[in-house]
Amino acid sequence: MENYFGQTILTKNSMFTLATADIYHAANSFHSHRELELIYICSGEGTFSIGQSSKRISSGTIILIGANAPHMFKFETNRYYDYAMKHGRTPVPLKLLTLHFDPNKLGQDFLNLPENNLLSKLLTASKVGLQLEGRTKTRAIRKLKKLESCESYEQLPLLLLLINEISASQDIPPSSENDAIKPFKKIDETRLSRIYLYTMDNFYKDIKLSDIAGIVYMVPNAFCHYFKSRTGRSYFDFLIEVRIEHACKLLRDGNESVSAICTSSGFNNLSNFNRYFKQQTGKSPIAYRQEHRQ
DSSP states (O other): OOOOOOOOOOOTTOSEEEEEEEESOEEOOSBOOSSEEEEEEEEOOEEEEETTEEEEEOTTOEEEEOTTOOEEEEEOOHHHHHHHHHTTOOOOOEEEEEEEEOGGGGOHHHHTSGGGHHHHHHHHHGGGOEEOOHHHHHHHHHHHHHHHHSOHHHHHHHHHHHHHHHHTOTTOOOOOGGGSOOOOOHHHHHHHHHHHHHHHHHTTSOOOHHHHHHHTTOOHHHHHHHHHHHHSSOHHHHHHHHHHHHHHHHHHHOOOOHHHHHHHTTOSOHHHHHHHHHHHHSSOHHHHHHHHHO
16 A cells, blocks of 8 residues: 655745645555645545544545644555456546645734635634535636646745635635644554554454454453544444445445445445445435436
């Protein structure tokens, strides 16, 4: 598994970096950095986790991640690659465009100007992770691509326009510093990364509590308490969420029967699968497939 990501440290003479990647599989560990991160998934699918929440992401997703917010990405497991090839489909290679920038390099006096009130709100709101949508998303992607190809003297003005475009969006939810996701301790970053990555690579198996607890060298009872105290939910609630997200992908993209998808997603009981699926999506598997085939 290629580790494309890592902590980003800008040089003292740089306000931002812009990087591209073309790979098939990528994963990283929970990490945080002082820069804001704007990541555009040009193509590919995977899972984005920030703090205690995880969500499925795909081609066209663009997310703004605030300073010091613990986050991780996991794209296309080898299992999905094998599944796609087996069913005669070519896996979509992962293509990312990632911007890291440090608004503090504009200077505190600049950031405190009343004209920058929207920017201050954005910096606060981004600490929980913002997925851009609608016109804001379209315009942000356009400017991000232009930033990639423009002359160096055009970069800073264009970057400020990009930030302003996002700041002025009506889609930015109100938030306060109390909503910000607190950075994990280093040991928690390591432990939770192991738990998340193991789960995403093995969710289709019968994962026993002793197995997952052993990944972080804990006994089962201590592990259950640890995971819930750090994420706000039980491990098996998280595991079911990962399995249902995978089932959703197969229902959208494949032609396997619901019972086959139930099994390949890690469930050994169709009744339980249907119940959990409806709890998470509000629909039955058949209704979900029909909706996404229209």
